[in-house]
Amino acid sequence: MAAVESPLARKLGAFVALSELELAALEVFHERRRSFELGVDLVRQGQMGQLAYVLADGWVCSYKLLPNGKRQIVDFQVPGDFLGLRSVLFRTSDHNAEAMTRVEVSEVSSNDLIEAFATTPRLATAVLWAASRDEAMVVEHLVGIGRRNALERTAHLLLELGARLKLVGLGTKEGYACPLSQYMLADALGLTAVHINRIMRQLREEGLLTFRSGQVIFDDFERLVELADFDNAYLDQDGPLLR
Amino acid sequence: MAAVESPLARKLGAFVALSELELAALEVFHERRRSFELGVDLVRQGQMGQLAYVLADGWVCSYKLLPNGKRQIVDFQVPGDFLGLRSVLFRTSDHNAEAMTRVEVSEVSSNDLIEAFATTPRLATAVLWAASRDEAMVVEHLVGIGRRNALERTAHLLLELGARLKLVGLGTKEGYACPLSQYMLADALGLTAVHINRIMRQLREEGLLTFRSGQVIFDDFERLVELADFDNAYLDQDGPLLR
DNA sequence: CGTCGGGTTGATAACTTTCAAATTTCGTGG
DNA sequence: CCACGAAATTTGAAAGTTATCAACCCGACG
Numbered sequence: 001m002a003a004v005e006s007p008l009a010r011k012l013g014a015f016v017a018l019s020e021l022e023l024a025a026l027e028v029f030h031e032r033r034r035s036f037e038l039g040v041d042l043v044r045q046g047q048m049g050q051l052a053y054v055l056a057d058g059w060v061c062s063y064k065l066l067p068n069g070k071r072q073i074v075d076f077q078v079p080g081d082f083l084g085l086r087s088v089l090f091r092t093s094d095h096n097a098e099a100m101t102r103v104e105v106s107e108v109s110s111n112d113l114i115e116a117f118a119t120t121p122r123l124a125t126a127v128l129w130a131a132s133r134d135e136a137m138v139v140e141h142l143v144g145i146g147r148r149n150a151l152e153r154t155a156h157l158l159l160e161l162g163a164r165l166k167l168v169g170l171g172t173k174e175g176y177a178c179p180l181s182q183y184m185l186a187d188a189l190g191l192t193a194v195h196i197n198r199i200m201r202q203l204r205e206e207g208l209l210t211f212r213s214g215q216v217i218f219d220d221f222e223r224l225v226e227l228a229d230f231d232n233a234y235l236d237q238d239g240p241l242l243r
Numbered sequence: 244m245a246a247v248e249s250p251l252a253r254k255l256g257a258f259v260a261l262s263e264l265e266l267a268a269l270e271v272f273h274e275r276r277r278s279f280e281l282g283v284d285l286v287r288q289g290q291m292g293q294l295a296y297v298l299a300d301g302w303v304c305s306y307k308l309l310p311n312g313k314r315q316i317v318d319f320q321v322p323g324d325f326l327g328l329r330s331v332l333f334r335t336s337d338h339n340a341e342a343m344t345r346v347e348v349s350e351v352s353s354n355d356l357i358e359a360f361a362t363t364p365r366l367a368t369a370v371l372w373a374a375s376r377d378e379a380m381v382v383e384h385l386v387g388i389g390r391r392n393a394l395e396r397t398a399h400l401l402l403e404l405g406a407r408l409k410l411v412g413l414g415t416k417e418g419y420a421c422p423l424s425q426y427m428l429a430d431a432l433g434l435t436a437v438h439i440n441r442i443m444r445q446l447r448e449e450g451l452l453t454f455r456s457g458q459v460i461f462d463d464f465e466r467l468v469e470l471a472d473f474d475n476a477y478l479d480q481d482g483p484l485l486r
Numbered sequence: 487c488g489t490c491g492g493g494t495t496g497a498t499a500a501c502t503t504t505c506a507a508a509t510t511t512c513g514t515g516g
Numbered sequence: 517c518c519a520c521g522a523a524a525t526t527t528g529a530a531a532g533t534t535a536t537c538a539a540c541c542c543g544a545c546g
Contacts, residue, residue, distance in 0.1 A: 015332075064382070064383075064386050066386070066390055066391070066472060067472050068472075070390045071390070072385065072386040072389040072390045074382050074385060074386070085375065086375045086378065086379060089258075089368075089371065089372045089375045090375070090376075090379070090477065092476065094379055094382070094383075094476070094477050095382065113368070114364070114365075114368055117360075117364040117367050117368060118364040121357070121360040121361040121364060121367065122357075124360050124364065124367040124368075124371070125332075125356070125357055125360060125367075127371070128332065128367070128370065128371055128374065129332045131371065131374060131375070131378070132328065132329045132332045132333070132374065133333075134378075135329060135374070135377075135378045135381065136329060136333070136337055138378065138381055138382060138385060139307070139317050139337070139338065139381060140307075140337075141385060142315065142317055142381060142384060142385045142388065143307050143309070143315040143317070145385065145388045145389050145433065146315040146388050146432075146433030147309055147313040147314070147315045147433060148309070149501075150501080150502075181523090181524065181525090182524070182525065183524080189389075190388065190389030190390060191502075191503090192502070192503055192504080193524085193525085194502090194503075194504080194505095194525095194526085194527090195501090195502060195503070197524095197525060197526060197527085198502095198526090198527085200525095201526085201527095213511090229309060229310055229311075233335065233337070234333065234337050392533075392534095393533080393534075424491090424492065424493090425492075425493065426491095426492080434534075434535090435534070435535055435536080436492085436493085437493095437494085437495090437534090437535075437536080437537095438533090438534055438535070440493065440494060440495085441494090441495085441534095443493095444494085444495095
């Protein structure tokens, strides 16, 4: 059974050493498979009774819309990530989540969660850990927008995505496939698409990274890490914390 | 026993209707009382084996320091709030937490959490809910820094703090006592203290709010809410979600 | 008293947005 | 395989927002 671990099991396994029983309980998170086309919303701001999902394939972005028409992308989800967890715990969702590519997910209802917690408390701890890791990413994102300039901020985001993808086997130190448009980058980084474009040029001209035709290529990984002050400690655990 | 509810129990009670058993399990979160003087760190970035705390009295701010010397305040904790949860779940803390006033807390160890979860799974759900609520605040903060200008952002923060304090009986629609300096506001909002000062003047001159000698006074609450696009849905549940 | 941290203000510089207009890329249908 | 239109990228010039630097003021406190 442990032979074909899901990305989720692999990720949680980095925090708690999961028993057979716990792995089995995790299976309920993979029962109801669905897919969504590019551009559709998996979660909608203001709607009640939302479901959560575990992303199996594709990219999703979570964002909020402001009344002035602006939007802020809060984070991106890649395979193995939860999405919409907050919207099952709250009465109504406080954010949107949109498929950036065609997407494969498993539905997780509020009941699935509560049941799994009741059966296997260690799993509850693991899910809390996963939620904390997501929060750590949001925090790092906040720090970037608040205190890093456009260049550092952009480099940081692109490095973080690379590190996350590497954990699930979808990226290397050389680069990764990335479906982001410059508009999305702008909405994630609190900048304008026009400005992102200039930043990308600067990154390219300084030999740091190239982003072309859906591929991010790290031209000088070390210098990029230094520029962005990137520390992936919060993403990377080197073994289960709870045995 | 339910007669003297702790701020924490009151807050969690907004999400799950807590049984006597669960309230009792919550009591372990209040066993080891400590206090900290103004200015000391409760949690330190990069340190291992940190404790978490439930804040009983006073204000704390959580922040990250950047190598270039800048800092970004991620959020503030007021009575009833958890702090340092992420640092017990991670091997090492990814942030600092500093007492902004003299502070009363209860220590919560990683074991306390895991035990409580094992005893009372509904409590696990409630803690996950509380963590999600904190994350929702961080997200709203992120949106503010990313997509709101200095005036809107400042108004939003001051309104949010007011709403949170009102929930624990420390504020009204008129205003509240607030130990923030303009430097702290600046570090929270991704701005400069100088600029914050100009923003405060503008808020005052437009009859929106006054911040003087440690008191925030809402001069025109309605207009402020509109300016800041403030929606406290994410703070305010009108009854337990889980019965 | 004298100092020190916080608040206040003005002038100037830096960074980012806005507006406008190409240019390129890409999916679709002919 | 090419043509077309829509969407994304690219670039320049001007405007707007916020930071930086440099004073000065003021009240708390030793």
